[in-house]
Amino acid sequence: MATDTSARVRGLDALELAAQAPPESTARRLATKVWRSLWPKALAAVIVLALWHLVVLSGWKSEYVLPGPGPVFEALGHEVSTAAFWNSILITMRRAVVGFSFAIVIGTAVGAAVAANRALRAAIGSLITGLQTMPSVVWFPFAILLFKISEGAIMFVVILGAAPSIANGLINGIDYVPPTWKRVGAVLGMRGRSLYRHLILPASLPSFVAGTKQGWSFAWRSLMAGELLVIVVGQLSLGARLQGARDLNDAPGLLAFIVVILLIGILVDIAFSAADNALRRRWGLSQA
Amino acid sequence: MTLTHRETVGTDAAAPTEVAVRLDGVSKVYGRGRSALVALDGVSLTAHRGQFVSILGASGCGKSTLLSLIAGLDPITAGRVDTSGHRVALMFQEPALFPWLTVTGNVEIALRMRGVPRRRRRPEAAQLLEAVRLGGFEQRRPHELSGGMRQRVALARALAQDADVLLMDEPFGALDAMTRDLLHDELERIWRERLLTVLFVTHNVREAVRLGDRVILMSSRPGRIQQEFPVRHPRPRRIDSSEVAELAATITDTLRAEVARHGH
Numbered sequence: 001m002a003t004d005t006s007a008r009v010r011g012l013d014a015l016e017l018a019a020q021a022p023p024e025s026t027a028r029r030l031a032t033k034v035w036r037s038l039w040p041k042a043l044a045a046v047i048v049l050a051l052w053h054l055v056v057l058s059g060w061k062s063e064y065v066l067p068g069p070g071p072v073f074e075a076l077g078h079e080v081s082t083a084a085f086w087n088s089i090l091i092t093m094r095r096a097v098v099g100f101s102f103a104i105v106i107g108t109a110v111g112a113a114v115a116a117n118r119a120l121r122a123a124i125g126s127l128i129t130g131l132q133t134m135p136s137v138v139w140f141p142f143a144i145l146l147f148k149i150s151e152g153a154i155m156f157v158v159i160l161g162a163a164p165s166i167a168n169g170l171i172n173g174i175d176y177v178p179p180t181w182k183r184v185g186a187v188l189g190m191r192g193r194s195l196y197r198h199l200i201l202p203a204s205l206p207s208f209v210a211g212t213k214q215g216w217s218f219a220w221r222s223l224m225a226g227e228l229l230v231i232v233v234g235q236l237s238l239g240a241r242l243q244g245a246r247d248l249n250d251a252p253g254l255l256a257f258i259v260v261i262l263l264i265g266i267l268v269d270i271a272f273s274a275a276d277n278a279l280r281r282r283w284g285l286s287q288a
Numbered sequence: 289m290t291l292t293h294r295e296t297v298g299t300d301a302a303a304p305t306e307v308a309v310r311l312d313g314v315s316k317v318y319g320r321g322r323s324a325l326v327a328l329d330g331v332s333l334t335a336h337r338g339q340f341v342s343i344l345g346a347s348g349c350g351k352s353t354l355l356s357l358i359a360g361l362d363p364i365t366a367g368r369v370d371t372s373g374h375r376v377a378l379m380f381q382e383p384a385l386f387p388w389l390t391v392t393g394n395v396e397i398a399l400r401m402r403g404v405p406r407r408r409r410r411p412e413a414a415q416l417l418e419a420v421r422l423g424g425f426e427q428r429r430p431h432e433l434s435g436g437m438r439q440r441v442a443l444a445r446a447l448a449q450d451a452d453v454l455l456m457d458e459p460f461g462a463l464d465a466m467t468r469d470l471l472h473d474e475l476e477r478i479w480r481e482r483l484l485t486v487l488f489v490t491h492n493v494r495e496a497v498r499l500g501d502r503v504i505l506m507s508s509r510p511g512r513i514q515q516e517f518p519v520r521h522p523r524p525r526r527i528d529s530s531e532v533a534e535l536a537a538t539i540t541d542t543l544r545a546e547v548a549r550h551g552h
Contacts, residue, residue, distance in 0.1 A: 005470070009474065010421070012466065012470060016437070183361065187359060189401045189402070190401060199386070205388065283431065284429060284430065285387075
């Protein structure tokens with residue numbers, strides 16, 4: 001009887017698991033995935049380049065104001081071979097990483113505090129959402145007043161831009177922890193800090209990642225606005241170079257830096273999406 | 289509505305009749321004033337150690353509320369719940385496993401909350417998973433398992449609490465008949481091996497008869513104990529046997545009358 005049940009259990013488990021699709025080989029799956037995410041992007045790039053070329057050909061603006069893709073990529077090719085270009089990227093990315101890291105720390109702390117404390121939520125819950133919708137450029141006059149033309153002014157605005165999204169992501173994640181999980185937590189004896197550590201925080205991770213992703217895009221925008229407005233002497237950042245190209249009427253160089261800024265944005269977005277997808281796969285939320 | 293349960297003890301009379309769970313006139317009211325809802329009204333019930341008690345009722349009879357009260361998840365409005373020092377675990381219809389943990393992680397978290405030291409958790413979890421016949425699936429993620437397997441992980445997690453009273457809230461309600469049948473056998477085996485006291489809530493009459501030493505029928509709105517049926521058929525029982533079907537038919541008739549009462 002006992003062995004009979006055991007065999008039935010194993011048999012049913014095997015049958016039910018076999019019903020799920022067998023996993024493809026990882027190398028092949030990776031190749032398919034890269035191709036699937038790449039071709040729409042490539043097609044979009046080709047269409048944009050073609051339209052751009054057409055606008056230039058139409059003679060709507062003279063070529064020294066609006067150069068075609070050819071001269072722009074030529075300028076870009078030249079820039080890439082210089083040390084100054086990579087130094088600019090280094091300066092800008094260092095600001096982005098430092099500012100964004102501070103934003104994560106502050107946003108997480110504020111979000112956790114607001115989610116845990118009812119009075120605090122009533123006091124500043126809607127303030128956080130208000131801050132999130134505020135265009136970060138608005139802060140610059142104040143930031144310059146506070147910190148003068150300095151790194152501090154840029155950091156201030158980057159943090160103010162990103163932290164509210166990160167805090168809101170965490171607050172939403174905590175608010176939407178499924179009640180059944182909370183009941184399990186209560187049954188297992190989770191209370192106070194252990195409840196946060198073992199249930200609330202891990203359960204809110206997907207929403208936190210989404211908030212962080214949005215926070216990054218706000219940080220990046222704030223940083224670019226900051227680099228155009230607050231040009232710190234000796235710090236030739238991407239924004240400073242962009243502004244410099246405009247001052248010198250160097251249209252191809254200007255567009256080349258815009259392309260670089262766009263590419264960095266896209267690359268970071270790909271990294272965030274990869275993290276998000278990995279999380280979804282672990283949790284079993286992804287369809288494919 | 290007080291019932292004496294002495295004559296209904298399914299295990300033989302010579303067995304020690306240590307009380308595991310005792311409810312005395314337990315009531316639960318949600319809200320207050322005009323909108324107050326009486327979920328449970330004066331429920332008294334005694335479950336002896338090692339007993340398997342099926343609790344049966346139509347919707348709105350407060351079966352789930354009853355288990356929440358016994359587990360201490362909800363405050364009681366009136367009456368008394370006494371689990372006299374027994375550890376209580378509760379299982380739900382959904383396995384509610386944590387997706388960020390592996391199968392063994394989901395069991396180990398229960399051990400951790402119980403204060404089991406780190407190096408003993410992994411082997412203990414492995415033993416519990418072996419007990420629900422999930423050895424070899426330790427490193428899987430919950431979403432990679434079938435519904436029946438997930439519910440067995442939830443059972444292993446409940447056992448990890450080292451509880452001797454197991455409260456089950458329609459634990460097999462979402463499973464197909466074949467899997468459910470199998471899990472009945474498995475639950476019966478584990479119940480016997482570990483001398484558990486089980487309070488098993490269901491709306492499936494045959495399931496109640498298949499598993500229980502006693503079947504307690506509850507009335508709806510407010511939830512009260514309406515009647516109790518001892519099940520004396522020898523184990524192992526089959527859910528499709530004529531003895532089970534016969535008693536189930538009697539209980540179903542009573543249940544139907546109770547449901548019809550609310551139609552008037």
